[in-house]
Amino acid sequence: MKRVLFFAAVAAVTFASCKKEEPAPVPTNEEQIIDKNWQLTDHIQIIGTLNNSVYNMLYDNCEKDNLYTFAKPNLYVREEGALKCFVSAPQRDTIYWRMMDDNNLIIVEDLDTSRFSVSSVNETNLKLRYTQNNITNELVYTKR
Numbered sequence: 001m002k003r004v005l006f007f008a009a010v011a012a013v014t015f016a017s018c019k020k021e022e023p024a025p026v027p028t029n030e031e032q033i034i035d036k037n038w039q040l041t042d043h044i045q046i047i048g049t050l051n052n053s054v055y056n057m058l059y060d061n062c063e064k065d066n067l068y069t070f071a072k073p074n075l076y077v078r079e080e081g082a083l084k085c086f087v088s089a090p091q092r093d094t095i096y097w098r099m100m101d102d103n104n105l106i107i108v109e110d111l112d113t114s115r116f117s118v119s120s121v122n123e124t125n126l127k128l129r130y131t132q133n134n135i136t137n138e139l140v141y142t143k144r
Helices: 002-017 029-033
Strands: 037-047 050-053 067-071 075-079 092-101 104-109 112-121 125-132 135-143
Touching: 029 112
Parallel strands: none
Antiparallel strands: 037 050, 037 067, 037 135, 067 075, 075 092, 092 104, 104 112, 112 125, 125 135
16 A cells, blocks of 8 residues: 555656746736836947947937836836936926837827837847938937
């Protein structure tokens, strides 16, 4: 009787250890970008096969230290850094944003709607693309 119980226990352990673990669900792009502080760290213009950083040319130091948060429900928060371009500018500005699908989002400020595609996102970086005047622009954000 002890042998039967022993073999039954061994069989149970063997079969239990062979059980496949469910893979972790892959987070959506929206899940990866929300509720994190992002800082714009580069702006690349892509013309044909050329990639040119225009970050230092287009952005003042007072813009480079700002933080951006995609929050729920659909609030895009722009937080001024230590350097402010205008003393009278609010410390925090809240704008509407929304994911259109897993790869496309819009940001609406006043009457202006900007459309972006998520070119890549991971735990530390977010890259958004848009096209203007036949030039592809990629905004590179780093998680802070």
